Amino acid sequence: MIKLSGKKIGRVTHYYSKIGVAVLELTGDLTVGERIRFERGGEELFEQEVSSIQIEHKEVKKAKKGDDIGLKTEKEVKEGAEVFKVS
Numbered sequence: 480m481i482k483l484s485g486k487k488i489g490r491v492t493h494y495y496s497k498i499g500v501a502v503l504e505l506t507g508d509l510t511v512g513e514r515i516r517f518e519r520g521g522e523e524l525f526e527q528e529v530s531s532i533q534i535e536h537k538e539v540k541k542a543k544k545g546d547d548i549g550l551k552t553e554k555e556v557k558e559g560a561e562v563f564k565v566s
Contacts (some may be wrong), residue, residue, distance in 0.1 A: 484561035484566055485516055485564055486563055488507030489561075490506075490559065490561050490562060491525070492504050494558060496550075496555060496557065499552055499553075500552065501550050501560075503547070503548050503558050503560050503562055505542055505547070509532065509542050510541045511531060514527070515564055516563045517556050517562055519560040519561070524560060527552065529550065531551055534548055
């Protein structure tokens with residue numbers, strides 16, 4: 480198994496399939512424009528650029544450790560998927 484690079488910054492706690500939004504519980508900081516990767520069970524699901532972050536339905540440019548955020552995803556992602564910042 481290949482160990483993928485990147486720092487774990489959170490996990491998916493919920494996914495709204497109708498609007499394509501994942502709720503993430505952050506364990507690290509995240510800024511719009513950064514690249515992230517979703518993994519589940521050590522398997523890479525997909526990578527994407529962060530295009531928008533919402534906290535309490537308000538658009539923000541940056542979120543920090545401990546925040547619960549809404550994030551538009553390019554593909555469906557399941558609860559429990561881990562999120563890594565791609566260096």
